[in-house]
Amino acid sequence: MLNRRRVLAASLAAPFASHLPLVSAAETAPLLIDSHVHVWKRDPAFPFAQGRKPPEFDASAEMLLALMQANGVSRTVIVQVIHYRWDNSYLADVLKRYPDKFQGICRVNPEDPAAPDHLSRLTLEQGFRGVRLSPSDQADGDWIRGPLMPPLWRRCAELKVPMTILASPQRMADLVPLIEQNPDLTVVIDHMADALPDQPQQLEALLALARFPKVFVKISHVPRLSKQAYPYADAFDQVKRVIDRFGAGRCMWGTDWPISLSELPYDRMVAVYRDNLGFLSASDRQQILSGTVQKIWPFGL
Incomplete structure (x- = not known):
């Protein structure tokens, strides 16, 4: 290796x-900054949300740091995991203890009218650098089109922190009015919207957002989306389409550890992106491995 x-x-x-x-x-060696991981720890000081099934294993910040060091990953952006729902306490503690290694993305309840104020507190008092929303495809995700979204997106723009979206291709069109109302807001679409490579029309909904210059994409979930064995040629064909439309300067890789352990261990997931972007120029490759995420979540490197 x-x-x-x-x-x-x-x-x-x-x-x-x-x-x-x-x-x-x-x-x-290429600078690697992982744009997407989660952390949690079975600790009474940081209880999981009621009604959530507790994970059977820990995925602590210390475990992540060891993996990063072993695999040449310099910095990482951590996304609040759903196990805690709207309680960001564990991740806030991690950010406080390791400010030079991590940036954090919080969650707020999108159906709470006080969500904008919660986002302000998490940003200004606890150091979070963004929020994640994840509307489902079903009626219970229709809040993304509701009256509580404009104030939350506007507050995000005022705070100058990214809005990160986990949503399927079916929800991409719902984002357009909110993006148009906030042209200076950085919006990041997770996991290529989980568009399936064998259904090319799904990706078109994501590619349509490329006309907005502040929309970025994580080219993550390659092994999960692929219908083929390593090196996942079908999913990388999709990656190429995303990069061709958005440009390397608006794309970034991410492991989605430890959720990704169902597909690959961390070292192999890092290698999927580090070793399979040879179709790009050296500068575009480095942009995806570290430059884009460093632009959105600066680490002061």
């Missing part, structure tokens, strides 16, 4: 070698 990473690093650095001082192979 290390030798392969050194070869990759050398190939990326070669076009710039005449302009840079000599550095070690380790120093030229």
